[in-house]
Amino acid sequence: MKHEIYKQNRELSWLRFNERVLEEANDKTVPLLERLKFVSIFTSNLDEFFMIRVGILFKMAEIKKHWKDNKCQMTASEQLDAIFSETSKLYKKKDSTYSQIKSELSEQGIEFVAYKKCNKEEKKFLKEYYQDNILPLLSPQIVDARHPTPNLQSKISYIVASLKNKNKNILGLVQCPATIPEIIPIGDDSKRFIFAEELIVEHIDEIFSMYKISDKNIICITRNGDLTTDEETDGSEDYRNQMKLILKKRRVSFIVRVEAAKSLSSELEEFILRTLKVQKKQIFVTSAPLKMKFPFSLPEILPVELSGKLSYPLFSPVDSKSVDAKTSMISQISERDLMLSYPYEKMDPFLKLIKEAAEDPNTLSIKITIYRLAHRAKLVDYLCRAAENGIEVTTLIELRARFDELNNIDWSERLEDAGCHVLYGPEGYKVHSKICLITRRNDSQIQYITQIGTGNYNEKTCKLYTDISFMTSDVQIGKDAVEFFKNVCIGNLGGKYSKLLVSPLGLKSKILQLIDSEIAKKSEGALTFKMNSLTDVDVIEKLVEASQAGVKINLIIRGICCLLPGIPGITDNITIRSIVGKFLEHSRIYAFGKGAKEQIFIGSADMMTRNTENRVEVITPIKSKEIKNRLRSILNIMLLDNVKARLLQPSGKYIKIPIESSSDEKLVNAQEMQCEE
Structure with a gap:
């Protein structure tokens, strides 16, 4: 049996999950400002993915060229090529999504405008704002033989310009200060905005007035953020101080990605490839904003009535009915x-x-x-x-x-x-x-x-x-x-415990034993797991074995899933769904069996190798009948969701749960249902 048949690559699985996040931004039933937030979440997710996972793969490709992952037997270089290819497609989807949302916001009177489309009064205001609040913070630089390229910071926008002086090509560079807001309100109604980066671009000719500017752009680099401590520390210093030193190194680690606001001229592209030591495939052009934290502050800036109309209804956690607030x-x-x-x-x-x-x-x-x-x-x-x-x-x-x-x-x-x-x-x-x-x-x-x-x-x-x-x-x-x-x-990782399941040595073996108990029941066996990710090969193989024995398996996995369901004779008794909604699904619940004999556990661990073998995790059994019923109810609601849930297919893609148009089937949004309860 080939590994590829029922397994998929971890990184490609993650990219498909993030595509699910982008789907929420395209969902017309989601309020408009919330859709904009999902574009922001997609963006920050991708930032972290490149900082960590892509950073790790670059190092693996350099030091372990023949290493292959244990899911699909791909080398690190092959994974990087696949990631860059899939990411290019995701950028196009992101740009299209953002453009659509921007158009719909405009219909509501909320506009992100170009400087050239501002009227005379607005330009006067922006000129004064720039001179008072931005210009004093700018530190323009040139890059040539006498002026080396400065150390560009990760996730900070830079305005770059091709300059000429006496037939000499020079690069102009201006860092967009991190202390200024991403968007600047124009006028009194707080509904028209301009991006601070664009305002700096508009004044770039003044900044480099002694030069002729042939091209200008905005770029943002992403550096490797995966810094292990093993080779950095020697035990001679205080660990906390060592960590402070290690964090400083994150600022100068190698570059894994370059983003540009528009297509680069040949001069700017040559500069980036040569001085930043990146390959062309690492450069991504996007029409969406390079920095996207502003969707979370935008509702507070907009008029209250408009913001409320375009956002989820306010929800506040309630007092637990199982707790008496007046009693110890x-x-x-x-x-x-x-x-x-x-x-x-x-x-x-x-x-x-x-x-x-x-x-x-x-x-x-x-x-x-x-x-x-x-x-x-x-x-x-x-x-x-x-x-x-x-x-x-x-x-x-x-x-x-x-x-x-x-x-x-x-x-x-x-x-x-x-x-x-x-x-x-x-x-x-x-x-x-x-x-x-x-x-x-x-x-x-x-x-x-x-x-x-x-x-x-x-x-x-x-x-x-x-x-x-x-x-x-x-x-x-x-x-x-x-x-x-x-x-x-x-530092003793091999302790013995009566009830708690503790990794790295005792958790996985107990999980595998519990699955074995369900395998022994064959078609009467049942497994329901809710987690963030599934990558552990031993757990995957055991779930396949359970499926082949006839055990009914329901997995609710928000993010990475390296197991492919629905493959005849292998995983056809496994159903896997992902729920992305208003709240981030983060709880881990593991249920073995059904009915009165069902065993339920909760804890901090996903079924990922990093959790089961490389971290200290704790999972506990639940004995209280009342709490078990509550946890089973949460799982049941998740399994009924046909609004936000998506089913993972044998191909690795997610689809909406099909509902017949003539059906009387009730629409179930698991999170909304729990809010109502």
Whole structure:
């Protein structure tokens, strides 16, 4: 059996997922400003993909030329060629989508205008704005034999111009300041805008007035952002300071992509190829804005009535019905397990638990793993308060959380200053688990309150991502948590646990055993998994085995999926769907079996090799009948979705769920249904 038959390449699968994001921007049932946000999300997703995945492949192509991926046997160079080819198509779709949205916004009176189309009064305003707010921040440069090319920053726009002086060709370069807004409102009604980059381009002749300008353009480079710490550190310095030094190197790493606002002249293209050391296939021309953060600030700038009309209805998380806001969290969890479902329910009960523990004289210790936090975090305030109250607080904070490194460094310093014990996890393994353990003395006994989640303790993203937070006083889970923190603190990755599934050594083997149990049931077996990505070959092979045994398998996978469903005799008992909607589907739920004997687990791990073998993850079983029913209900709603869900095909493409025009089948939007509930 050939690998290609039921597997697909990880990177190409990701690009198809991001194409799904772009589909939301084309969906006319989505409010117009939300569609613009999906173009922005598609853009930022692609930025990170090039910074990390493409960066990794460039390094692999250089140092391991004959290495092949374990899904489709493609070398790194072959994968790069495929990525550049597919990305070119996606840029065309993005440009077409943006153009359509821009046209529809214009019909609503919202315009992004060119300087030449501004009237006399508007040009006067823009001239004054430029002179007062932009010109003082500009640092124009020329590049020639005496003036070397400066170190261009990643994801910063530059205006480039071909200059001539006495038959001498020179390049003019102006960085668009990161401190100025991407779009500038024109007039009093806050509905007409010009891009700051275009305003600088309009004045480029004044900036380089002593030269003749033959061509001008806007470019933006993307540098490799994958910086491993293994070869950078020697153990002689403080790890936090080492991370600060490593992050500086990200600013000067090699270039993986160049974007241009329009087709490059031969002179500008030659300059980019020669001085930036890139290949022609790495240059992408796009008519959409190079920087696209503005769609998230635009609703706040527009008139309230218009913004509300073109956006999703405001939704605020509600108080959980399973939690009594007037009663102690510790006493409630002591009586029964509790669960919060974000973003539909507030994070407040968990924060209240930490605050309560911080002020409780019976609390002996609080231990927590931290991967990502909001820039303002009540959680940190409460942890610091606990330490100041004499409680032993241990925070295992992951400084290598990609693109949150500086934020985490800052938080680690704040926690340490408050008296918390700050650790960074074992060498070579990211600590991605979401687990918090409160140990307290209850009369003469030791009591454990354990919280395990599928997402970060981030008070901002908990309103945007779907996640599960589980809280229990189960003694054995508490003892497992004690063992977990002890092992991670001393770098022991091979600990033994009674209930918790912990990677890198114990999680995958247990998942495979649970799948084997369903294989033994043959056609009576059932598996329902909800996760972000599936790439682990061992898990894929076991799911194929289960499918061939007749087990019915439903996978809800938002992003990467290297397994192809529906292949006769191989994966024809597997259905895979992706849901992209208002909220980012982030929770991981694993259900084995059906009916009263169904076993359900939640946790931080996707079934990716990086999670199952190269990270510290925690998954917990759910025993509470009430919570199991809630989790099964979430899975069932996801499986009923026929509005935002797309079915993965054997070809690797996604299609809408077909609904007969004559059918009375009810339209189900899983996220909207949960909002209503």
